[in-house]
Each structure stands twice: as C-alpha cells, then as structure tokens.
Amino acid sequence: WQDEVIKIACRHFGIPFRAWPRENYSMEIDEINVGKRFVDSKFRYNGAGVAVFCEATRRTMVRSGSFPENGVWITGAPRIDHWIGVKLLPFEQRRTIVLLNYCHGYLADENFVDVANLFIAAAKASNGDALFVLKSKKKNEEEVARQEIPGFDEAPIEFLCEEPIHVTYPRCRAVIGVNSLASVEGFLAEMAVIVPNWGDARRIPEESLLLRE
Numbered sequence: 001w002q003d004e005v006i007k008i009a010c011r012h013f014g015i016p017f018r019a020w021p022r023e024n025y026s027m028e029i030d031e032i033n034v035g036k037r038f039v040d041s042k043f044r045y046n047g048a049g050v051a052v053f054c055e056a057t058r059r060t061m062v063r064s065g066s067f068p069e070n071g072v073w074i075t076g077a078p079r080i081d082h083w084i085g086v087k088l089l090p091f092e093q094r095r096t097i098v099l100l101n102y103c104h105g106y107l108a109d110e111n112f113v114d115v116a117n118l119f120i121a122a123a124k125a126s127n128g129d130a131l132f133v134l135k136s137k138k139k140n141e142e143e144v145a146r147q148e149i150p151g152f153d154e155a156p157i158e159f160l161c162e163e164p165i166h167v168t169y170p171r172c173r174a175v176i177g178v179n180s181l182a183s184v185e186g187f188l189a190e191m192a193v194i195v196p197n198w199g200d201a202r203r204i205p206e207e208s209l210l211l212r213e
Contacts, residue, residue, distance in 0.1 A: 007046045016048035020078045024053035024181060025060045028206035029107070038064035051075040079181070082166040083188050089171050094191070095129065097122075098168065100177030101136040103145040108178045111201035113149065115176060120151040133158045135168060135182075179209045 003019070010017040025034050037043075038061070045061075049071040052058050058074055061067040099119045102112050123132035134152060136142035139161050146152045146159075160168060165182055169175065169189035176194040177183035178201050186193040195201075 004046070010048075011046065017046075018049045018051065019045075019047055020051045020075075021053075021057070022079045023057075024077065025057045026054065027179070027209055031056060031060045035060045035064045038066040045071075047071075049073060051078065053077045080185075080188070082164065083185075086166055086170055086188075088189060091173070091190075094171050094173045096131045096133055096168070096172040098133045098135050098172050098175045100175060100180055100182050101134055101141050101145050102178055102180065103141060103148065106179045107203055107207055108196070108199070108201035111178065111196050111199045112145075114199065115196050116145070116149045117151060119176070120149070120155045120157070123155040123157050126156070130173070131158060132156065133160055133168070135160045135165070137161070137182075179203070179207075181209070184209070 003017075007017045009015075025031050043064075043066045045067045050061065050067060051073050052061070053076060054074060058072045061072050062069045099115065102108055103116075106112075119132065119134075126132065132155070134142065134145065134157055136145065136159070142159055142161055152159075165185055166188075169186060169191065172186075172189060172191050174192035174194055175183060175186040175189075176196065177186075178195055183193055183195065
C-alpha cells in the first residue's frame with residue numbers, strides 16, 4: 001500500500017510495476033493472519049506482478065483474492081542475493097553479539113523481556129572484549145523496546161536500525177532471535193545462531209519458523 005501512488009503513475013505511463021517482498025509467509029499462522037488482513041482491508045494489488053519466496057507465500061496472496069493468480073511468481077528469496085560475494089571477518093576478529101529486537105509481533109513478547117535482561121546483564125559484565133548490539137527492524141520498534149526495558153539505556157549497548165544485516169553479520173560472533181528470517185540469515189555468516197526456547201517462545205509447529213526437536 002505504501003507504493004500505491006507509484007503503481008498508479010506506472011499504470012498511467014504504461015510501465016510494469018513489479019514487487020519483490022522481503023517477507024516469506026512460511027509459518028501457518030502467517031498464512032492465516034496475513035491472509036485475513038488482506039481480506040479484511042479489501043486490499044487490491046494493482047501492479048503487474050509480485051515475486052515471492054515460495055509456494056506458501058504465493059498461496060496466501062492468491063487465496064486472499066487481493067492478487068491476480070497469474071501475477072504471483074515464485075522466484076526464491078531476493079533478500080538473500082545481498083550475500084553473494086560478502087566477505088566474512090575471521091572469527092577471531094569478530095567482537096559483536098547481536099540481539100534481534102522481537103519485543104512485539106514475533107509471538108514471544110515475554111521471552112524477549114527475559115532475554116533482553118540477560119543481554120543487558122552480560123553487556124554490563126563484559127570486560128570490553130565484546131560489542132553488544134540491539135538490532136531493530138524499524139526505529140519505532142527500537143523506541144518501544146527502550147521504553148519498555150529501561151535497562152537498554154543503562155548498559156553499553158549499541159542500537160542499530162538502518163544498517164542491513166548482511167553488513168552487520170560478517171563482524172558478529174553470535175545472533176540471538178526467534179521466529180525471524182533475520183535469525184536464519186545468521187547461518188550465512190557462519191556464526192552461532194541462538195534461539196531462546198522457553199516461556200511464550202515455545203510455540204506449536206504451526207507458529208514456528210525455527211523448531212528445536
């Protein structure tokens with residue numbers, strides 16, 4: 001919807017407008033929630049087409065009636081293209097430990113509070129050999145986390161929003177997060193991927209992107 005004006009202009013000038021979403025509705029709960037949002041909002045995609053990660057996302061879009069069936073194509077994950085040619089720092093030179101901000105919207109709000117407090121305590125106890133970073137998707141999400149957990153502003157923690165993860169991760173030792181493609185991308189940086197697995201972070205398979213057997 002943010003690009004509706006651009007789509008209208010493209011249609012006026014006969015320019016095909018195609019979208020490459022960064023998100024993938026691979027969890028069953030995503031299919032249900034996102035599909036319902038499309039339907040309830042009566043959204044209609046007026047572009048020439050959409051390229052998506054996989055069949056789950058294509059199915060969600062087409063079943064909603066908001067997208068033309070022949071205009072949603074499976075192409076794989078464009079967001080992963082950024083990793084082509086990325087050079088990783090040798091592990092012994094990496095100092096950064098990243099906590100992905102999953103304060104709200106990732107089905108693990110209470111777990112995030114626990115993890116954030118542990119992260120803050122570790123940052124305070126660090127002797128300086130590690131850099132602790134809270135990585136948020138959007139500035140407003142960072143602001144919410146800092147308001148709800150004042151300890152973030154009381155510890156030696158750096159806050160990142162704008163920097164892409166394929167720029168951040170090559171210098172990282174570890175990433176901590178749940179139910180997020182950003183967590184999965186940590187494997188591409190050949191570092192530790194830590195998935196907290198207690199409290200409300202323990203979800204049924206239909207609500208889980210990352211499962212622990």
